[in-house]
Amino acid sequence: MEYLKDKFRALAEAIERESVLVHRAALVDGYRDIYKLSKLGIDKVIKKATNFGGKKGAKILKERYGIYTDRLDEALDVLTVIAESSRLLDVFEYDLDKMEIRVDGSxxxxxxxxxxxxxxxxxxxFFEGFLSELLDxxxxxxxxxxxxxxxxxxxxxMTLR
Structure with missing residues (x-):
């Protein structure tokens, strides 16, 4: 258990070091404008970009902070810390039996x-890229x-392949 606490402490420190402050209203306004273009296919480009961002985030955690796991529950625990600390959502929960992630306050x-x-x-x-990279x-x-x-x-x- 102490090992996990050390890993979560390292994760919290990584989030503080690696993140940048972006005003919430700017994100809301920006996504509102971009979403209007989703009918033109830009939504696929955005999902691909966020997938890349998720992979990059997991890669940083592995390389710089030694956070490795091959267990989905542990990867989702790490993703919970990241998701809830991002302020892009309020609550991140998961159910392994149903292979679901549930989000409130997106x-x-x-x-x-x-x-x-x-x-x-x-x-x-983002979830897909992050989990794929962390779990390999x-x-x-x-x-x-x-x-x-x-x-x-x-x-x-979620579907494991």
Whole structure:
């Protein structure tokens, strides 16, 4: 247990060192504007970019801070710390039995408001890239329900390949 506490302490320090401050309102306004272009296919480019960002973040944790795991539950624990400390969402939970990630308080939902389709695919891209890199195996993540659609929370399905 002490080993895990040391790893989480290193993770918290890494987040402080590696992150930059971006005003929440700027992110909300920026995503609102970008989302309007999603019908032109830019949403796929954004998901690919966030996937790359997730991979890069996990790679930094592995190389600089020695955080390695091949267990999905441990990788999701690390992702929980990162996601909740990012302030891009309020609550990050997961259910391994259902292979789901559940998110409350998504900044992307705040930006877009109501939508007929899920709006948090950029988060799915980040989760997918991060988990794939940290676990060193292919993980697919897809948003299947979104608060913007009227669901209670955003739900992402994970698939290990």
């Amino acid at each position: 900044i992307l939902v705040e930006a877009v408001g109501q939508s007929k389709s899920p709006v948090c695919e950029p988060m799915a891209g 195996k292919k993980v697919s993540v897809k948003e299947v329900a979104c608060r913007a659609q009227g669901h209670e929370r955003c739900i992402f399905k």
